Amino acid sequence: MYHSISINKKSTTILAFTISTVLLLSACSQKEQQKGQTQNEQAKPVNYKTAPLKVINPEYEISVPAELKPFEQVAVYAKVTGFVKQMYVDRGDRVRKGQLLAVLEAPEMQQQYLSDKSTEQKVYSDYLYAKQAYDRLVTASKTTGAVADIELDRAKSAMESAKSAFDASKAGTAHSSQLQKYLRLTAPFDGIITQRNVSVGALAGTGGNTPLFMMAQSNKLRLTLSLPEKHASSVYDGMSASFTVSSQPGKNFDAKLSRTSGLLDQQDRSLTLEFDVNNISGELQGGDYAQVKLKLKRKKPSSWVQSKSVLNTQSGTYVLTLNNNEVKRIAVKEGVRLDTLTEVFGNLSPEDKIILKPSEEIKEGKINSQKK
Structure with a gap:
């Protein structure tokens, strides 16, 4: 019985060893096969076009939106308080630099000027008297012992004080005179009246927020646009541009670069460009939206x-x-x-x-x- 059990254990051991050997050889064969496939795949040639x-450094063209603005635009306010006495222009009138636009009325300013002028004349007379007194003492002092030094110094001090008072009074008179000139409103440049906001008899002055007139320069316009950051280095002096406006479809206008902002705007990361547009014929209107074509080129x-x-x-x-x-x-x-x-x-x-x-x-x- 012991002999039979021993034979069975031996057979089982031999069978297990045989199965293990077969599995090991199979695994090695699979690894060798996979390795061969990998080597074949790696060795497989590839070709990329x-x-x-x-x-x-080519020249390229982009199209960006822009706006036509008056070259100069200003709100005309009254610098002094007064009633509108006369209006000489209205909306749409073309004016020249220095042309009279309106006249204000402020009688108290005239009275103030007359008072300052009278005070100036009185102080001037006091100054002349003090100067004559000093000159006489100077002449008398040439005689030894005739005039004490303290008297001469006192007369000189009185003359200088009178001179200072006269200068101050003269400045006050000039101030009143200048204020009177502000009653006459004139055009700061050649342009067109775009708004008239008051009528004759209205009170105008520093206390109001409404300008008497709005005026703009129409014979010269600014074409303003924002150029994206990636094109900023392609801007060069004298760069030309062509643009169209919606009010005149199919018609092209030309302009040349006049100035740039020099720095990128921190909000939209763009460079502002301005082109001066001659508009003597009045063909264009300030405020139009335009579409601009730019020919750009890198610096290198x-x-x-x-x-x-x-x-x-x-x-x-x-x-x-x-x-x-x-x-x-x-x-x-x-x-x-x-x-x-x-x-x-x-x-x-x-x-x-x-x-x-x-x-x-x-x-x-x-x-x-x-x-x-």
């Missing part, structure tokens, strides 16, 4: 790729380069677009070759390129 990076060449070569992913924007059978993913920032080309900024060199149809499945590293 590429195009050379272009470093060029930049990198351009085919638009389809730009890979946009959740992690950023990239292009894939293929140099010496090695793929690299380069982070870029897009600039402007021109036909089928896109301007890109990144760590690129002029010798780079760009993969035309990139995808996120293309991994970085060495590849087995198919030789043609």
Whole structure:
């Protein structure tokens, strides 16, 4: 009986060993097969179509909205308080610089001027008397012992005080005279009256918030626009522009750059451009909205790729380069677009070759390129 049990245990051991050996050999065979497949896949040649990076400096055109504004525009207020005595212009009238627009009436100002003038004459007489007294003492002092030094000094001090009083009185008279001139309102520049807000008899002055007139310069206009940040470096002196206005469809107008804000606006990250527009014929109106076409050019060449070569992913924007059978993913920032080309900024060199149809499945590293 012991002999039978021993034989059975031995057979079981041999069977288990055999099964383990078979499983081990099978696993090794599968690993070798997978390894061979991987090597075959790695050895499989791939071919990506590429195009050379272009470093060029083309002129490109953009269209942006703008506004036509009067070159100068002002609200005409009364600097002194008074009643409107006479109005000489109305809405729509064209005026010349210095032309009389209105006259105010303030009788108390005339009385103040007459009072200041009278005071000035009296103080002037006092000054003349003090000066004569001093001159006489100076003449008398030439005789030894005739005039004490203290008397001469007192007379000189009185004369100087009278002179100071006269100067102050004269300034007060000039002030009253200047205020009277403010009763006459004149045009600050050549332009057109766009609003008339008061009538004869109305009280005008520093206490009111309503201007008597609104006027604007119409023979010269400002074309103002905001240029996006990415185009700001393409602005150059004397840059030309063409624009259209909705009130005259189909007609183009030309202008040249006159000035820029110099700094980007912190709110909308744009550069303000102004073009002076000659409008002597009166064909255009200040306040129109315009559509402007600008021809821009970078100050130096930049990198351009085919638009389809730009890979946009959740992690950023990239292009894939293929140099010496090695793929690299380069982070870029897009600039402007021109036909089928896109301007890109990144760590690129002029010798780079760009993969035309990139995808996120293309991994970085060495590849087995198919030789043609």
